[in-house]
Amino acid sequence: MSNVYKNASVDLTSTSKTNVYTCPSETTAIVKSIRVTEDSGNNDTVAVELYDNSAEATFKITGTLTVSANTSTELLTVPLILEESDIIKATAGTANRIHVVMSLLQIKRD
16 A cells, blocks of 8 residues: 555636546545635635545535635544545635645555
8 A cells, every 4th residue: 555645726717616636546535634715805605525436426515615805714624535536526606716725645555
């Protein structure tokens, strides 16, 4: 097994649902942090969800969350486990205002 610490980040440049991170094949990921930041000086909203590939279902990590101007919000209080092909997705209320940064450990099965 090989372990790799990674971050995944995205600038939400549209109001479309955007993939932030997809767990690779033969891999489990332990997500330590999902941080959203508003960087335009305006209050805005973001929604973050998990697509669970094995269940073929989508689950909300947050509903529509308001992020105050020029602030960051941590979404996790405990680690989140992702399995192969699970996807974290984010949707911004307004384009070009929200960044999403994830910190995680990928554990690849050998």
